[in-house]
Amino acid sequence: MAAIEHEAVALVLDCRDQGESDLIVTLFCRDLGRLTCIAKGAKRSKKRFVNKLELFSALQIRYRESRAGGLSLLADADLLESFLELRHQVPLYTVATVVRELMLMATKDMEGDDSLFDLVIWALRTLDSGRAPLNTLALFLIKFLDQIGYRPNFSTCAACETPITPGQSYSFSHSRGTILCTSCCDLRLRSTPPVSLGTIKMIRAVQDQPLNRLHRLHFSPTMCREGLHLLHRYTGRLFQRDIHSWKFLTLEPPAK
Numbered sequence: 263m264a265a266i267e268h269e270a271v272a273l274v275l276d277c278r279d280q281g282e283s284d285l286i287v288t289l290f291c292r293d294l295g296r297l298t299c300i301a302k303g304a305k306r307s308k309k310r311f312v313n314k315l316e317l318f319s320a321l322q323i324r325y326r327e328s329r330a331g332g333l334s335l336l337a338d339a340d341l342l343e344s345f346l347e348l349r350h351q352v353p354l355y356t357v358a359t360v361v362r363e364l365m366l367m368a369t370k371d372m373e374g375d376d377s378l379f380d381l382v383i384w385a386l387r388t389l390d391s392g393r394a395p396l397n398t399l400a401l402f403l404i405k406f407l408d409q410i411g412y413r414p415n416f417s418t419c420a421a422c423e424t425p426i427t428p429g430q431s432y433s434f435s436h437s438r439g440t441i442l443c444t445s446c447c448d449l450r451l452r453s454t455p456p457v458s459l460g461t462i463k464m465i466r467a468v469q470d471q472p473l474n475r476l477h478r479l480h481f482s483p484t485m486c487r488e489g490l491h492l493l494h495r496y497t498g499r500l501f502q503r504d505i506h507s508w509k510f511l512t513l514e515p516p517a518k
């Protein structure tokens with residue numbers, strides 16, 4: 263009996279050689295989540311996969327699940343969106359690469375999540391349209407942490423539970439994923455740079471904004487830098503590893 267063929271809308275997150283003629287493709291699919299497939303003969307095929315298995319391409323795929331529990335077989339793919347600008351403009355490509363690394367870090371095969379799929383497509387479309395790449399990364403990262411269940415707390419001091427108050431100073435605890443007011447900070451946290459009230463309010467606004475209205479929010483360059491630095495440290499701590507592609511971003515060091 264022939265294996266059943268399935269269809270999915272998918273985004274190419276990774277593609278690497280397997281032997282002389284095959285490719286191993288890591289996809290993130292709507293409904294399914296991450297899916298790793300083998301594309302047999304893809305390196306030789308002139309028709310089936312040419313220009314389709316590029317990083318960041320959105321595809322309509324047909325695939326067959328392996329009966330032995332191995333890799334699924336990628337049977338065919340149609341290109342839906344190629345996000346060409348990402349390949350032509352270095353600042354856009356650099357941010358897209360960070361988005362891709364975060365997706366590979368945070369997802370496992372066959373864990374479906376439509377919201378995460380919509381978010382990553384939103385990020386690539388926004389970048390492809392040439393809008394401020396670092397602002398797009400900050401918006402993506404805040405929503406991404408929410409989607410994977412690690413929303414940092416920017417609403418109240420985690421120790422005294424006092425809501426954010428103008429005039430008060432705050433620091434962000436990367437290990438706890440929360441802000442603390444000056445009165446509650448221990449000595450170790452006092453040595454970390456404070457988080458400005460503007461950045462705190464902006465991050466909260468992004469957390470509360472639905473995806474279809476996210477493009478309305480713009481960090482000032484200073485807030486964007488501050489927000490990205492603290493979210494980067496928090497995310498690295500969460501996954502207990504570096505985000506390797508982060509070092510290619512053109513991002514000034516945090517203010518002293």
Ligand SMILES: [Zn+2]
Nearest residue numbers: 419422443446
């Ligand atoms: Zn406090």
